[in-house]
Structures are given as C-alpha cells and as structure tokens.
Amino acid sequence: MAAWQFAFVVIPVAGIIRAHGRMVEVLPEYAARVDDASVDADQVFPNYWEGFDNTAMQVVAASVLPVATSWCDEAAMYGNSETDDIEIWEDSVRVRLDCGNLNFALLAAVLNAVRAANCCVVLCAGGRIISPVLQLVTDALHASAATRFVNDPGGFVDARGAQLQGRFLSVLNRLGACIPVDLTAHATHHESRALPKNQISQRRLQ
Structure with missing residues (x-):
C-alpha cells in the first residue's frame, strides 16, 4: 500500500x-x-x-x-x-x-x-x-x-525514521546488545583491519 x-x-x-x-x-x-x-x-x-x-x-x-x-x-x-x-x-x-x-x-x-x-x-x-x-x-x-x-512528506519520513530507529535500539537494549556510540567510526575500524598494511599506512598519512 x-x-x-x-x-x-x-x-x-x-x-x-x-x-x-x-x-x-x-x-x-x-x-x-x-x-x-x-x-x-x-x-x-x-x-x-x-x-x-x-x-x-x-x-x-x-x-x-x-x-x-x-x-x-x-x-x-x-x-x-x-x-x-x-x-x-x-x-x-x-x-x-x-x-x-x-x-x-x-x-x-x-x-x-x-x-x-x-x-x-x-x-x-x-x-x-x-x-x-x-x-x-x-x-x-x-x-x-x-x-x-x-x-508533509519530508517530515513524515523523518518522523518514521526516528521512530524505527528508536524501536531498533529498544530491541537491542532488551537483548543486552552493546551499541557503539559512533557507528561510522566502528565501521571504519573494521574496514581498516581488513586492508593491506601499505594501504593502512597511506590512510594514516592522509
């Protein structure tokens, strides 16, 4: 619908x-x-x-x-x-x-x-x-x-997004999950671990 x-x-x-x-x-x-x-x-x-x-x-x-x-x-x-x-x-x-x-x-x-x-x-x-x-x-x-x-399509989507995020976090809290404070930094950390050493060094110099 x-x-x-x-x-x-x-x-x-x-x-x-x-x-x-x-x-x-x-x-x-x-x-x-x-x-x-x-x-x-x-x-x-x-x-x-x-x-x-x-x-x-x-x-x-x-x-x-x-x-x-x-x-x-x-x-x-x-x-x-x-x-x-x-x-x-x-x-x-x-x-x-x-x-x-x-x-x-x-x-x-x-x-x-x-x-x-x-x-x-x-x-x-x-x-x-x-x-x-x-x-x-x-x-x-x-x-x-x-x-x-x-x-208000934009406001509706933003409100629904916030609502869904709140429900998601609530479910994770009930499951006792550990939620990273900065999900972007968390993803970058895992990405860097998978890169070859020379690429990691180049990234740190940027």
Missing part, C-alpha cells in the same frame, strides 16, 4: 457479533498492524463474511471504479492500486483512497453501500471499528498517517 493511501475494510456487523458474541470496538487482527502491537502469528481469525453476500459491495465498486486486472483468481479488483481501489474477496472488502486527491463522491458511494449492507468500517491501521458515517470516516482519514504524509 502506498504511503498516501488511507485504507479500511468493510465487515458485516452480524459477522462480528457472531464471532465475538457482541459488538467490539477493535478487531485484533487489524490492531496487529499498529507499531509494537503483538499478535500470535499462528492464530486463526474468523471469516466475518462467511454466510453473507458481498454482491452489493461488488456492484457499487463496479459502478464507481473501472475493473482492474486481478492478480489473484480469488478476488475481484477495481480502480488503481496506486490511487483509489476496491478489492472484493471472499472474506473481506478492502478499500483504499488516495489522500492526495481525495474523491469524496467515491467515499460517499461506498459508505452508502456499507450502511445498506448493515456493515461497519474497520480501519487498516489499528483495527478500530467505526460506523459508516461520512463525517466519522473523513475525521479518521484526516488524522491518518496517509494524510500526514501528503501534508
């Missing part, structure tokens, strides 16, 4: 209640996409669409986006994977929107179909469930990482 895309999945409310015994606020399989969230890789998650017909979602997808070549026989795909697209799978309906050129008409049409099908919206960054109300979804979109990227 592109950094400028806001993504969510459409899931039947009845399917969530059937699987969890009640309506929940977050689906754990999507919460696992949040940084530092934990999930059992071997855990099997329910097919919330089992027993429900997603034809209505396929009809609206075909009405608002051109048919795309599907890379999988098990899915029908519409739109452009780099901008706006909808993927219809047996166990999910995935929607991605281009935050750099937001198509409100497309979003409104999709949400109308979601409400008509008695479904909800599950954000693909955290798994939070929200009602298919235009204002609620646009609020989530404007607060998303995709919008932050569109508004």
